[in-house]
Amino acid sequence: MARCLSIWGLLLTVSSLLAACATQVNPTPQGQLPTSDPRTPTATLQAHTRIVFTSILENNTDIYVMDADGTNLTRLTDHPAMECKPAWSPDGSKIVFFSNRDGNFEIYTMNADGSSVTRLTHNAASDANPAWSPDGRKIAFSSDRDGNFEIYSMNPDGSEVQRLTNSTASEIEVAWSPDGQRVVYASSEITNSPRLYMMDVLGGNQTEPDR
Numbered sequence: 001m002a003r004c005l006s007i008w009g010l011l012l013t014v015s016s017l018l019a020a021c022a023t024q025v026n027p028t029p030q031g032q033l034p035t036s037d038p039r040t041p042t043a044t045l046q047a048h049t050r051i052v053f054t055s056i057l058e059n060n061t062d063i064y065v066m067d068a069d070g071t072n073l074t075r076l077t078d079h080p081a082m083e084c085k086p087a088w089s090p091d092g093s094k095i096v097f098f099s100n101r102d103g104n105f106e107i108y109t110m111n112a113d114g115s116s117v118t119r120l121t122h123n124a125a126s127d128a129n130p131a132w133s134p135d136g137r138k139i140a141f142s143s144d145r146d147g148n149f150e151i152y153s154m155n156p157d158g159s160e161v162q163r164l165t166n167s168t169a170s171e172i173e174v175a176w177s178p179d180g181q182r183v184v185y186a187s188s189e190i191t192n193s194p195r196l197y198m199m200d201v202l203g204g205n206q207t208e209p210d211r
Contacts, residue, residue: 052087060080060082063076076114089136090135094112098130104125119158136156142185170187
């Protein structure tokens with residue numbers, strides 16, 4: 001069974017790297033996603049102290065929100081498919097996530113209350129791991145639409161999809177620097193564990209930071 005992608009040790013390293021950026025200015029076959037236990041939570045904190053996360057509280061992977069103190073738990077999605085990696089828009093009005101509710105993994109947005117679910121990507125590939133830019137103008141994500149997993153960006157309405165990486169490796173996780181000027185991503189060759197790289201928002205100046 002397909003599982004939601006979650007590489008927690010790697011994301012801790014990404015977080016450390018992004019903190020540095022603020023002060024400085026297992027690959028998979030095509031059509032499949034790296035696997036992990038869907039019970040592993042993925043959560044982001046809204047500026048207004050609301051947390052959005054995935055859970056199998058009711059025997060299916062769905063998206064929930066709650067206050068920062070754990071109260072006012074609300075289920076936003078109720079679908080037999082898997083809803084994964086939710087993240088707030090910078091203004092807290094929308095949530096981006098990926099799901100296989102239409103067959104394969106695609107990227108969607110919905111309002112903060114779970115209404116108006118909108119599909120942003122439309123292809124036979126797997127589109128996953130969306131990350132909203134700090135200014136809200138772009139969403140970065142990973143996709144195997146061109147063969148192996150690469151990093152792409154698009155507008156919040158799904159338009160102007162742009163490929164940012166082009167390699168034989170699998171680029172599987174992505175995050176923005178706090179100032180929105182750089183993108184950090186994880187890249188993995190078949191025999192190696194993922195390594196972190198940085199690039200500018202148009203895909204240029206791809207470098208491996210000091211480890």
